[in-house]
Amino acid sequence: MTVDPAALFAAHQHRLFKYFCRAVGPDTARDLTQDVFLRVSRATIPVAADEEVRAWLFHIARNLALDHHRARLRRPEPSPLAEEGSRLATQDVDLAVNEALAALPDLDRDVFLMREVVGLGYDEIGRACGLTPDAVRSRIHRARLQLRERLASPIAMRRTIPMRHSGRHT
Amino acid sequence: MSDSHEVISAFLDDEPFDSNALAQALSEPSGRELLIDLLALRHLVRTEGKEASALTAPTSWRSSLRALVAVAALVVALVGGYLVGERRRESVMSAAPSATRVVQAPAAWKDVPSGRMP
DSSP: OOOOHHHHHHHHHHHHHHHHHHHTOHHHHHHHHHHHHHHHHHSOOOOSOHHHHHHHHHHHHHHHHHHHHHHHHHSOOOOHHHHHHHHHHHHOHHHHHHHHHHTSOHHHHHHHHIIIIIOOOHHHHHHHHTOOHHHHHHHHHHHHHHHHHHTHHHHHHHTTSOOOOOOSOO | OOGGGHHHHHHHTTOOOOHHHHHHHHHSHHHHHHHHHHHHHHHHHHHHHHHHHHHHHHHHHHHHHHHHHHHHHHHHHHHHHHHHHHHHHHHHHHSOOOOOOOOOOOTTOOOOOTTOOO
8 A cells, every 4th residue: 555645745734834834934845845846756754553654744844844943054144034133023923923933942842833734733743753642641731831931912902802712823 | 920820821721720719819890900901901912913813814815906906807808899899790790882883884885785796
């Protein structure tokens, strides 16, 4: 039994793109999403349950995001986020969210994004990042507490708007 | 914030959690505040995700627009061709007959039997 790389990619490209948007920014997200496809097309796709394959896919995605961050550290570029400073941070909630995410440790940011943006379960995130589900839960919670602190003002504003609880991401 | 509030994260994520621990966490005002703040945080992060997704939309949006323009051009061409054809047909039917010249035979005109010249 073989898995068609194109079908696999088509099924997950939207989630991958959303993950990369938050992890590395929308400018690079499309390129890295394509890079995942390239790697998948060259790799032997594990014949396993959907959750396992998804975890494998996001393991690749996470490695690409880490490579991107490392390359950027070696070759520092003026970061638009840092340049724009607090002026936009107060005006643009999205920018504030991205800044807060960028301030998290890599692993904490990844587990948080895989849960909150991609909608993976703790088991899947654990497989993708080499962590136990308990460790995933702790890291997600820690990331949330840090983000809560950094985004206190946007959160306070958001609390004034009606919300709904949606545990599983669609 | 204490680790005892991790159960709130697990609850938010639809992961298995200890209901007693959750009840304990939510019995404290700080736990309830945290729950609401984490929901607001989720909305903040996911809302931007939707906007980010919209960044990819131009590709499909443009291709849809292109298809729409192509269909519109085809319809215009068909309707235009039909109207032009109709107009031409009407003009052909309503046009005056082409002019003819009637020549009166002179009074001295004589029919000459064929084959005999005077």
